[in-house]
Amino acid sequence: MRTGDFGEYVAFDLETTGLDPETNEILEIAMVRFRNGKPDEEWSSLVKPSQKVPLYVLRLTGIAEADLANAPVLEDILWRIREFIGNFPLVGHNSSFDIAFLGKIITDIGLRPCHDTLELSRIVVPGLASYKLSALCASFGIPLVTAHRALDDARASGILFGLLRERARWIHQRASSFIVTVMGDKWASRDVFGRVDARDAGQPAGESLVESLVGESCGGSSGTPGNPAGVGEKKETQLPDTGGETSSQGLVKAKSPELLPPEGITARLQTGPTLFSRPNVERAIYSALMEEPATDSGVKPAVSGEVWEKAILVQVPETADALAGMLAAAVKASCDMKDRVAVACLDGRTASKLERVLVASGGSPGAVAALLQSPRRRVCLARWRALETLVAGRAIGELDLETRQFLAMMANWLSSTKTGSPREIQMFGGGCQAFAELQASWYPGCFEGCAYSRYCFCLRQEGHDAPGVSIVYLEDLLSDDLPMRSPFAAVVVLGYHKVLDWCDRRADVLEPRQVAELIGATEGEVFVELDRRLGEALSRGERVLWFPGRIEMPPDIRRLLREGRDVLGEYTRRRSREDDDFKLRLSLSEIPGHLPILGRDISAAEKFLDSFERMLSEGPEKVLVVDGRYRSAGLVPVMKRLWVCPGQEIKNGLGTRARKVVLVSPFAQILAGKRGYEKLLAISETPRLITAGTYEEPAGILTVFVDGLPKTTDKEAFDQHCAWFIVELVQAVRTGCLVLNPFSSNAETLLEKIAQPLESRGILVVSADGPGKALEYLDQPDTVVLCRFFAFDEDDFSGAKCVIIPRLPFGVRRPEDWIRETEVRKAGGDYFRDITLTGILSRLSQVVDVLRSETGRRVLVVLDSRARPAGSSYGADVFKALTPGEHVVCPPLIAVNRIKSWLSSQVGEMVP
Structure with a gap:
């Protein structure tokens, strides 16, 4: 069989009862033979399974149980499958999945060439948002009549394969050569890249891919009629013109920014387009930026001592898209595009959203935001x-x-x-x-x-020193490696109430300072020797690029790494025996393995050794050992700086980057009085606070606190009662129900309790640990989606009509997981409770924001009596933090009827 002859091939697809080829079965099989890139012959058949087909599979594929009952069994059509495949190469989308099922009946199926269009599309057209077959068909203009039916999917994947082969001809010759080499000699699709466009044929044989590209572009293109995506086309790329001079290294030096004196706030805000109807929020942020004591439109500055120089807390009503637009208008108005303002985000989702909103807001070229990374x-x-x-x-x-x-x-x-x-x-x-x-x-x-x-x-980086608005990750802003040589006029930190979660995520990164005590105990001999050997290798011109355990390293370096791990292992075992508080687990990837000198020149090695020596000289009082991977190992030794350090780091980092810092949060007023956040901010008094005044809330959300649940600590009894209520409510609503389960530990238990009674009534239950594909089912009738409370993206569940939270994750994290008990006593009890609560308030606020942003009626149901208004200190805070709206406290059965009436009502009046 000639694998490179693409004159004829067979595209195929299967529909199955599940994802496991060992326990699930084939429901449908379809094959399409292609000749000269066009469908020539088709064949498909349903297959009668020996097990009950899950409801979600029937719903997904549209296959009826009656049709399956009359279908042939797989053994009866095996001869036809073999005959149709013949001796031709196979093509499929995510074909490894289908091959695993076919391999149970055709043992030699894995020996023949099989081209995976999922793999090929990722390589040939990188940068697409989705590589699902339906998304690829939409991108390439391939008709897909019925997705998730085998014949339509097989036909589409065969056409897609032909188009990908043509697109591969536009890939740079050196890139094609690299692709074929890295994928290996046994790769079925290597011949797809065997033909290179004539314009690349004259490339010098000894030229590398990088050397070929940097002389031409390292930039994109708009495409040509024969190459609509512009893949492989080259253009000269110009550095951005910011009106400054260019240094010898190609860096653009911006002219010194000039901060304009404050003008009238109304005049400033009118320089940009009016995006939203709540200018009081824009003015609150603007007032913080310009330090104007605004008194109009409900903006009420409340100053109680300037305790953190240049820092201001701003109270805002919400954190979703509307706030992003208001922030854009306020920042643009305050700097008028003649100064630099940074908007710091704690996560990539917020950064991407802000980037879209700021760019869409238009204005002068300088107003277009750039993500500074x-x-x-x-x-x-x-x-x-x-x-x-x-x-x-x-x-x-x-x-x-x-x-x-x-x-x-x-x-x-x-x-x-x-x-x-x-x-x-x-x-x-x-x-x-x-x-x-x-x-x-x-x-x-x-x-x-x-x-x-x-x-x-x-x-x-386009415009990295130019006047205007720059979006930046907070972590990048605090680091020393951003190309910033002049301070910002102001830094606006969006969603500052999430800073604790951000610190938790950063704790999972083991930094050199965190292992200083361990390395110091071993006197650093092994690691100094390792650095010396690596430095010698680099000085000889050798390149050491380390994928742990996957790329061969020089034997002496590998030996030293093993010795280092053994030394640390013995040290930790000895310390564990001597000190009950000391119990750490280290693996090779957690000691200095990802050294910054790998693959670099000798000057970087010298820089690392300098920092290494400084780290050892700081002493144990500077050590901070906090790592999420250690929590399950028991007690972790932590110094006093556990909670103070993140706030101090943020304070010092932002203070060196900007003349003014504005912290934006919907909970600014609450946080200003919390002892926990005072410590997290490394301050001792109440910070300056500016609040946005009252604003009109969109109608259409009802918050229901369900009362009458069992007052018991028996988890099984509570879960059983929650499951009963969810079943009753979903049967009444039937469409757009989303259950946000706070605890992944009992997600499977809850699923078991609700799946059978609901599916017996024709209601599909879709579950996922994270949001994933499960949320795609929200808009389907007779469907309920179950996912984790902290896993969703706030844009993902906008189609939900009824959001149910079985139990809020109240309670303090176990102190021994974070800090020694003596430190807990020193810090004070309420301190930890306050910090823990803010994460819950933040997530609840996001849920409410998404529900409010949608038109029509939406319901938020909380199955936790502790969250009732004034039911406890927790409940009072939760109730206060939720944005204003209609709230109801009622028993379970009455709650079901009220929710059903609310959703069906068109006039907004509750039915008693």
Whole structure:
């Protein structure tokens, strides 16, 4: 069989009863034979299963149980399957899934070439938002009559394969060569990249991919009629013109910003488009930025001592898209595009949303926001060149398939990317770890003498020093490697009430300071020797790029790493025996393995050794050992700076970046009086507070606190009662029900209790630990979706009509998981309770925001008597924090009837 002959091939697809080929069965099989890129012959058949088909499968595929009852069994059509496949190559979308099922009946099916259009599309057209078959068909203009039916899916995947083959001809010759090499000799689709467009045929044989690209573009294009996505086309890329001069390294030096004197607030706000009908929020933020004591439109400054210089808390009503737009208008009005203002976000979702809103707001070119990112979030061309050398020399070791696919995708992506940021592409599987080894790290030291500094993505950040609005991750803003040589006029930290969650996420990253005590105990001998050996290898011109356990390393370096792990292991075992509070688990990846010198030059090695020595000299009183991976191991030794350190870090970091800091939160007024947040902010008095005045709330949300649930600590009894209520309510509503289960530990139990009674009544139950694909079912009738309380994205569940929260995750985190009991006593009891509560308030506020942003009637149901108004200190705070609206406290059965009446009513009056 000639794998490179694509004149004829068979596209196929299966529909199954589930995802496990060992326990599930085939429901439908379809095959389409293609000749010269066009469908020539088709065949499909339903298959009679031996087990009951789940309701969600019938709903997804549209297959009727009556049709399956009259279908042939798989053994009766096996001859037809073999005959149709013949000796042709196979094509499928996510074909490894289908091959696993077919392999149970055709044992040699895995020996024949099979092209996976999911894999090929990720490599050939990187940067798409989704690689589902339906999304790809929409992108390529392929008709897909009925998704999730085998014949339509097989036909579509066969057509898609032909288009991907044509698109592959536009990929740069060096990128094609890299793709084929990294995917390996046994890759079925290697011949797809065997034909190269004639315009690339003249490339010098010894030129690397990076050297080919940086001389041409490292930038995108608008495409041509024969290449609509612009894949592989090259254009000269110009550095942004900001009106400043250019340095020898290609850096753009902006002219000194001039902060205009305050003008009338009304005149300033009219310079940009009016996006929203709540200007009082815009004016509150504007007032904080300009330090104007505004008194109109409900803006009431409340100053109680300037305890943190240049810091202001701003009370805002909500944190969703509306706030993003208001913030955009206020920031643009305050700086008038002649100064630099940074909007700091704690997560990528908020950053992306702000970027879209600010760009859509229009205005002068300087008003267009740019996401300012740390070099660590961009690919390093020098490191990629080192990887190219390893791949060309077949020295990549045993990389897993997902890592190979990711690197192949990156090879094509580098020919079209403008930013070098992984935000443009999908990060999956081993690719996340691979990118960690390919990202840039130092600024600006690593660019000195780098052969690729002229084309470095980090130096080409558009408008990074220009006047206007810059969006930035808070973590990047606090780091030392952002290209900022002049301070901002102001930094606006959006959603500051989430700062504790942000600190928790950062605690999962083991920093050098956190292992200083351990390394100091071993006197650092092993690691100093390791650094010396690595430095020598680099000085000899050797490149060391480390994917842990996957790329071969020099034997002496590998031996030293093993010795280092053994030394630390013995040290931790001895300390554990001597000190009950000390119990840590270390693995190879948690000691200095991801050194910043890997794949870099000797100057970076010297810089690392300098920081290493400083770290050891700081002493144990500076040590902070907090790592989420250790929590299950027992007690963790933590110094007093556990809660103070994040606030102090933020305070000092922002203070050096900006002349003014504005902290925006819907809970600013609450946080201003909390002892916990005073410590988290590293302050001792109430900060300055500016609140937005009253505003009109959109009608259409009812909050129901269900009373009459069992007052018991018996978890089984409470779960049983919650399950009964959910079943009763879902039967009454039937459409758009979302259950946000706070605890992943009892998600499976709750699912078991509600699935059978609901599915017996024709109501589908879809469950997922995270939101994933489950939320796609929200708008379907007779469907309920179950996912975790803290897992959803606030944009994901906007179609929900009724959101049910079985139990709020109240309660203090176990102190021993975070800090020694002596530190708990020193800190004070209410301190921890206040901090824990704010995370719940934040998530509840997001739920309410999403429900309010939708037209029509929406319901929020809380099955927790502790959350009732004034039911407890917790409940009072929750009730106060929720945005104003209609609230009802009632027993379960009455609650079901009220909710049903509310949703069906068109006049907004409750039915008694």
